Amino acid sequence: MITVASILCILLALAGLPLFLVIGSSALLGYLGSGQSLELFFASNFRPVSTNPVFLAIPLFTLAGYLMAESRAPERMVRLSRAAVGWMPGGLAIVALIACAGFTAFTGASGVTIVALGGLLMPTLIKDGYPRKFSLGLLTTGGSRGLLFPPSLPLIIYAMVAGLAMEGVQQMDADTDDDQTAIEESAASQPSSNAAQDELDDELDDILAEEEGGNNPNGDEAELSDDELDAMLASMDEDGKKGVASGDKVAKRDVPVAAPRAPPAHISVDRLFVAGALPGTLAIMLVALYSIWFGVKRKVPRTTFRWGELGRSFIGGLWEIPIPLIIIVGIYGGFFTAIDGAAIVAAYVFIVEVLIYRDIRWRQLPRIFRESMVLVGGILLIMMSALALTNYFIDREVPQRIFAMVKESISSPITFLIVLNVFLLVVGTLMDIFSAILVVVPMITPIAMKYGIDPVHLGIIFLTNLEMGFSTPPVGMNLFVGSLAFKRPVVELYRAAIPYLGLSFIALMLITYWPDLSLWLVRVTGVQ
Numbered sequence: 001m002i003t004v005a006s007i008l009c010i011l012l013a014l015a016g017l018p019l020f021l022v023i024g025s026s027a028l029l030g031y032l033g034s035g036q037s038l039e040l041f042f043a044s045n046f047r048p049v050s051t052n053p054v055f056l057a058i059p060l061f062t063l064a065g066y067l068m069a070e071s072r073a074p075e076r077m078v079r080l081s082r083a084a085v086g087w088m089p090g091g092l093a094i095v096a097l098i099a100c101a102g103f104t105a106f107t108g109a110s111g112v113t114i115v116a117l118g119g120l121l122m123p124t125l126i127k128d129g130y131p132r133k134f135s136l137g138l139l140t141t142g143g144s145r146g147l148l149f150p151p152s153l154p155l156i157i158y159a160m161v162a163g164l165a166m167e168g169v170q171q172m173d174a175d176t177d178d179d180q181t182a183i184e185e186s187a188a189s190q191p192s193s194n195a196a197q198d199e200l201d202d203e204l205d206d207i208l209a210e211e212e213g214g215n216n217p218n219g220d221e222a223e224l225s226d227d228e229l230d231a232m233l234a235s236m237d238e239d240g241k242k243g244v245a246s247g248d249k250v251a252k253r254d255v256p257v258a259a260p261r262a263p264p265a266h267i268s269v270d271r272l273f274v275a276g277a278l279p280g281t282l283a284i285m286l287v288a289l290y291s292i293w294f295g296v297k298r299k300v301p302r303t304t305f306r307w308g309e310l311g312r313s314f315i316g317g318l319w320e321i322p323i324p325l326i327i328i329v330g331i332y333g334g335f336f337t338a339i340d341g342a343a344i345v346a347a348y349v350f351i352v353e354v355l356i357y358r359d360i361r362w363r364q365l366p367r368i369f370r371e372s373m374v375l376v377g378g379i380l381l382i383m384m385s386a387l388a389l390t391n392y393f394i395d396r397e398v399p400q401r402i403f404a405m406v407k408e409s410i411s412s413p414i415t416f417l418i419v420l421n422v423f424l425l426v427v428g429t430l431m432d433i434f435s436a437i438l439v440v441v442p443m444i445t446p447i448a449m450k451y452g453i454d455p456v457h458l459g460i461i462f463l464t465n466l467e468m469g470f471s472t473p474p475v476g477m478n479l480f481v482g483s484l485a486f487k488r489p490v491v492e493l494y495r496a497a498i499p500y501l502g503l504s505f506i507a508l509m510l511i512t513y514w515p516d517l518s519l520w521l522v523r524v525t526g527v528q
């Protein structure tokens with residue numbers, strides 16, 4: 001029956017069954033096939049949802065992103081950036097890059113960034129003298145920039161999923177170590193117990209020999225009454241017990257104590273937000289330098305710097321400028337956590353866009369709330385199904401078995417990271433970011449930990465790969481979104497994305513094989 005249900009589930013998945021149903025059905029079949037109670041399935045969902053505060057941050061940051069997308073915030077952002085850096089070579093391209101990164105950081109959806117900002121920036125870039133191919137590549141690949149910056153929703157979800165996977169594996173390792181220690185202590189104490197018993201037997205033999213007269217100096221038979229013999233044996237028995245107990249203590253002292261375990265790797269939303277700052281900046285700087293070089297080579301016209309325009313655009317976006325600063329200063333400075341920041345940012349954006357700028361009318365709010373929560377509901381459905389499947393995998397020791405197979409062919413962490421990058425690039429082209437995190441992270445996190453890779457560093461590698469995978473031919477999702485948004489053949493976008501993919505590859509290699517790029521700022525700030 002289970003086999004038939006599994007085949008049916010695969011066929012329905014190929015026919016387009018929603019992902020959360022595929023994952024949830026797989027978890028159910030796993031629990032049923034192993035003879036476990038379905039109560040474990042529902043318990044594996046209830047506990048994380050009811051106790052993990054990260055679930056509060058997801059709807060709050062999503063709502064803030066939707067409010068900004070529905071307002072005129074993107075236009076004000078572009079105007080301010082253009083007034084500030086438009087005079088530089090490649091200035092408008094840098095403006096587009098920064099705008100896309102900032103918008104993606106808040107929405108967490110690269111496709112939304114292409115649709116929301118593409119119609120605004122594409123005509124402007126072409127009008128200012130940038131070739132169509134350059135502009136298409138910049139905006140299409142720029143849609144995935146910003147995933148490493150707070151308040152990135154993918155970073156939040158990764159922290160939660162990876163944390164649960166680590167918790168399960170660490171608990172399993174601790175139980176295994178406890179069992180092994182108990183066995184070793186029992187084995188070590190056994191010889192001392194036998195020695196004490198042997199000593200007791202020798203004393204009893206001596207007493208019996210004396211009773212038979214063998215040790216009587218007068219040669220007479222030693223007659224002992226039954227009461228005297230019982231008392232003597234009881235005394236010996238008590239001494240024997242003390243000897244055994246003493247021997248056990250000595251044996252336990254002689255058993256070498258295992259070296260203390262290294263403290264378990266720690267991952268949190270705050271640590272990931274801090275860790276993504278330098279790698280994200282590096283990736284954007286590489287594209288910015290390329291834009292400057294391109295602007296100089298092609299002699300793209302620049303805008304004239306005007307203090308008046310800078311002042312007017314600054315005043316126009318005065319209330320929105322503090323939004324990223326609230327998160328950066330608050331979290332990096334240790335004033336509040338990412339969960340607190342989500343509530344503060346959501347409330348602030350609501351006040352600014354609805355009450356101050358009045359870009360959003362009150363009658364629009366029900367629609368915006370509904371659309372944002374539909375997205376959140378979809379994410380939570382996939383997440384809860386994935387958590388149930390993750391718990392089943394951990395219970396059946398699937399990560400350990402995969403690691404055992406991988407270790408047979410891969411012994412070096414460097415080789416493992418090479419294989420991991422190739423695998424994640426393929427995943428990024430085939431799956432949306434939330435599905436990739438929920439399905440793949442629980443499987444690779446325990447394996448990466450066995451190779452000594454910090455889970456925070458792994459998270460930055462993971463999201464950098466997904467950024468790149470979204471724009472990688474032939475099936476990168478952003479390529480098809482860009483094709484629809486800009487009404488150009490997808491093959492044209494393939495060619496336009498190649499230079500930017502090369503820059504992303506350089507950033508990926510530096511991020512992967514230079515761990516301090518991700519972890520140095522975490523250590524310096526001491527954020528937990």
